[in-house]
Amino acid sequence: MSLIAERLLRIKPSPTIAVSQKARELKAAGRDVIGLGAGEPDFDTPDNIKAAAIAAIQRGDTKYTNPEGTPELKAAVAAKFRRENDLDYTPDQVIVGTGGKQVIYNALMATLNAGDEVIIPAPFWVSYPDMVLLAEGEPVIVPCSQNNGFKLRPEDLEAAITPRTRWIILNSPSNPTGAAYTHDEMKAVTDVLLRHENVWVLTDDMYEHLVYDDFKFVSPAQVEPALKNRTLTMNGVSKAYCMTGWRIGYAAGPVKLIKAMTTIQSQSTSNPSSISQAAAIEALNGPQDFIAAHNAVFKQRRDLVVGLLNQCPGLHCATPEGAFYVYPSCAGVIGKTTPDGKKIQSDGDFVTYLLESVGVAAVQGEAFGLSPYFRISYATATELLEDACARIKRACEALK
Numbered sequence: 001m002s003l004i005a006e007r008l009l010r011i012k013p014s015p016t017i018a019v020s021q022k023a024r025e026l027k028a029a030g031r032d033v034i035g036l037g038a039g040e041p042d043f044d045t046p047d048n049i050k051a052a053a054i055a056a057i058q059r060g061d062t063k064y065t066n067p068e069g070t071p072e073l074k075a076a077v078a079a080k081f082r083r084e085n086d087l088d089y090t091p092d093q094v095i096v097g098t099g100g101k102q103v104i105y106n107a108l109m110a111t112l113n114a115g116d117e118v119i120i121p122a123p124f125w126v127s128y129p130d131m132v133l134l135a136e137g138e139p140v141i142v143p144c145s146q147n148n149g150f151k152l153r154p155e156d157l158e159a160a161i162t163p164r165t166r167w168i169i170l171n172s173p174s175n176p177t178g179a180a181y182t183h184d185e186m187k188a189v190t191d192v193l194l195r196h197e198n199v200w201v202l203t204d205d206m207y208e209h210l211v212y213d214d215f216k217f218v219s220p221a222q223v224e225p226a227l228k229n230r231t232l233t234m235n236g237v238s239k240a241y242c243m244t245g246w247r248i249g250y251a252a253g254p255v256k257l258i259k260a261m262t263t264i265q266s267q268s269t270s271n272p273s274s275i276s277q278a279a280a281i282e283a284l285n286g287p288q289d290f291i292a293a294h295n296a297v298f299k300q301r302r303d304l305v306v307g308l309l310n311q312c313p314g315l316h317c318a319t320p321e322g323a324f325y326v327y328p329s330c331a332g333v334i335g336k337t338t339p340d341g342k343k344i345q346s347d348g349d350f351v352t353y354l355l356e357s358v359g360v361a362a363v364q365g366e367a368f369g370l371s372p373y374f375r376i377s378y379a380t381a382t383e384l385l386e387d388a389c390a391r392i393k394r395a396c397e398a399l400k
C-alpha cells in the first residue's frame, strides 16, 4: 500500500518555488546566478508595520485569536474595501488567512464537489489548477492569447461555461503576465457572468496596488454590483506592503461562504499569526505613500527590462499594465541550437539553457499554462536586472 494519498498524485510542487530554490542552491554552491524567479518585492517591510508587530508582542498579543481573524483586522479589511473598492462588507463577511494562498485554498475546499469545474484563464498563477485538483475539482483552462493582451475574451468565457461550472478565477493584475483589466474589459467579462447565475467569481486582487501609467484598477463586484452576492473578493498584504513572510491574506464575500471557509480554517491552521495580524492592521490603516514610491521604481524597472529584452534576438516582450512580472515570448528561439549542440524545443528547454549557460533563473511559460513564453520577475535590484538582460542577450545571440 502506498503511503501517499491518491489525492496527492493529482498535483505537483509549485514550479515557481522550485525555480527559486534551485537558484538559491546554485548560489550557495558558488555559482554566479541571478534569480528572476521569485514573486516577492525586494523592498523591506516598512518600519511602521514592523513597529506595530513589536508593539503587539510587547502588549502580549501572543495568544490564539478568532480562527477567521481579529475583529480589529476584519474591521480594517472592511474599511479598505469601502475606501478603495467601493465595496461594502460587514465584518462577518470577512475572513483573514495565513496568506492569500490559504484563503483561495479554503474557498475551493469549502465549495467544490468531485467533478465541479473551475474556469481558469491562462496564463494563470501556478497554484490555481493544483488547488482545484486537490479539492477534487476539474480545472477548465481557457487560453488568453497575447493578441488580446493575455486577457479573457467574453466569447471564450461563454464557450467554457457548462452546467458543472462552479467558479471562475480572475486575477488582475496577473501573475505571470502583469496584464490588468480596464473597466470596460472587466465589464465585458461580468456581462457574461451575469447571464450564468450558478457561476461564482473568485477574484484574486493581490496585485491591486501595483499598476503603472495611471492605470485604474477595478474589481469585478465593483464593476458589476449584481455579482457581489456570488463573488469572493480576495486580496492580501504580501505584495503591496512587502510582507510576503508575514503570511496574511484576506477575502470578503457572502456570509455562508465565509463561514464554510472559517470551518476549514478552524480545523486546520486556526488563526493566522496574532502578531502578523497586528502588523496587517497597521499596513491597511497606516500611511500608504510608500506604495507610490515603490511603484515609481517598479515602473522604471519594467520599462528597462521590456526595452532590453526586445533587443534579444528571438524574444518579444509586451509592456504589461501591472504586477512585477513580464512574460516575453520566446517563439523566435524555438528550433534553434545551443553552442553545445542541444536543440531548444520548448520554453522549458530555453529557461534551462539560460540557467546553465549564463546563470539566469526564470520560469518556463509551460508552468503558467501558455507557451512558448517565460516569466521574469523584475522585483529585484536594477543593476541585477541590467546584468541579467545582458546575459540573456548573450545567450540568445549564441543560438544557431
Ligand SMILES: Cc1ncc(COP(=O)(O)O)c(C=O)c1O
Binding pocket: 039, 098, 099, 100, 101, 102, 125, 171, 174, 175, 204, 206, 236, 237, 238, 244, 247, 248, 249
Ligand atoms: C496571483 C497571486 N495570488 C496569490 C498569491 C499568494 O499570496 P500569499 O503570499 O499572500 O499567499 C500570489 C503569490 O505569489 C500570487 O502571485
